[in-house]
Amino acid sequence: MGEHKWKELRIGDKIANLPIIQGGMGVGISLSRLAGAVAKEGGVGVISTAQIGYDEEGFEKDQAGCNRRAIRKHIQCAKEIACGNGLVGVNIMVALKHYKEHVKEAVAAGADVIISGAGLPMSLPGLIGENCKTKIAPIVSSKRATQLILKMWSHKYDRTADFIVIEGPKAGGHLGFSREQLAQTTDASFDEEIQSIIDCKKEYEEKYEKEIPVIVAGGIFDGKDISHALELGADGVQIASRFVATEECDASEAYKQAYIHADEKDVQIIQSPVGMPGRALRNRFIEHLEKAKMPISKCYNCLEKCNPAKVPYCITKALIDAVKGDVDNGLVFCGANVGRIHEMTTVHALMQELLSGIQAT
Known part of the structure; x- marks a missing residue:
């Protein structure tokens, strides 16, 4: 593919050849089929654990048990699809009633990464235990939240994040902004926030003698957006909505x-x-x-x-x-750029388009 402006994503001793994380989307939008396909291309495929067992037998009576069983099943299946390429992880919402159980199940199942938001994942390091091979990342939307989490993790667990996902105001699904903040935040002001977060994590990189990659999410649509994030100092991007219109997406x-x-x-x-x-x-x-x-x-x-x-x-x-397909009478989460998606594609074609767009800028 000639000269390019992207590099592999290194998260500790784990490596994804491409700096693209597919965002976790629930319920049931990003399961093993989508996550495995993204990992197979060399990226980071992410499974959402939010009611992941919704289509398991017995879900109506035992949601918790079906969800635990489905976490194991989908991580294993995604890794089989990936054929040893990329990384396979999970997105686990702090707001879940069974947050602790989902984290422990994902670790036991061999998830490469856990990305955690919809609240501040203050207890996450304690849940995964010491010497765990699974890497962990908080989802943050501000320097303040980043400082709170990194300070707490350092003080209580004597460790730091393996990477950080910064999710902007154009993201889909649950947002880490109030309505007032959404109205007031501009592209330029959020660029400044990203750079502030990159600066504040340097203290912990020095303390723990490790790199903490930063991933930018929310409104990333094409190679131009990826290039912009990398120019700000990010190490990669997280993209969700664009992966919905792929043949491999697990949605109806x-x-x-x-x-x-x-x-x-x-x-x-x-x-x-x-x-x-x-x-x-x-x-x-x-x-x-x-x-x-x-x-x-x-x-x-x-x-x-x-x-x-x-x-x-x-x-x-x-x-x-x-x-399941009742898009008139159900809740359809989406990112701000969904109106720019006009056709079905494949994960392979989408990844190639994104990478070629980086080169062209």
């Missing part, structure tokens, strides 16, 4: 088509039962929520701080309905 065909046919005007910020704003496609489901709550007839035990009597809808049911 209807879900993928919803992305392909979406316009910029269809994207809306909503409030999630997780307690954070989220970015999703406007549909009949969201229109209904603007008028009334969705009655909750069953609790799926997904969120630590969810009170079914008070939240406006069940996020598990809404996400499962969507991933």
Whole structure:
């Protein structure tokens, strides 16, 4: 491919040939098929553990058991698909009721990396234990959050992050910004925040005599965006939405088509039962929520701080309905650039396009 401006992504002793992490998307959007295909291309494929066992037999009665079983199954399957290439990891939300169990299950299953957000993963180092081969990364959106996490990990566990994922305001799904912050944050101001985070992690690189790669996420669409992130000092990028419109994505065909046919005007910020704003496609489901709550007839035990009597809808049911194909009456999370996705592709073709775009800039 000639001269290029990208380099392999080194996370401790683990190496991905390409500096591209596929973002974890749940429920059921990024499972073993997608993550394995990304890893096979030399990137980092990420499985979302959020209600990962939704299609396992017995899920209606035993969500926790089915989720643990599915974590093992999908990590193993993704590694088989990868054929020894790239890395296979998981995204585990701090907000999950069974966060601890998901972390331990992922480690036992041999996940290469754990990426953790939707809250501050203060306890993550203690959950994986010492001498663990699984690398860990917090998802942060500000210098302040980065400092809090790195200081706590250093003080309580005498260790630091193996890498850091900085997620910007254009990301899909749950966002680490208030609505006010979303309105006020510009591309230029967030570039400054990225560089501030890169600067603040240097103290811990020196203390622990190791490199802490920084990954930029949220709104990364093409090679130009990747080049910009690398120029800011990042070591790689995380991309999610673009991988939905691939043949290998684990979502239903209807879900993928919803992305392909979406316009910029269809994207809306909503409030999630997780307690954070989220970015999703406007549909009949969201229109209904603007008028009334969705009655909750069953609790799926997904969120630590969810009170079914008070939240406006069940996020598990809404996400499962969507991933199975009912994109009108389910919740379809998406990134800010979903309106730029116009056709189905493959993971191989997408990765090649992204890499050639880096070279062309």
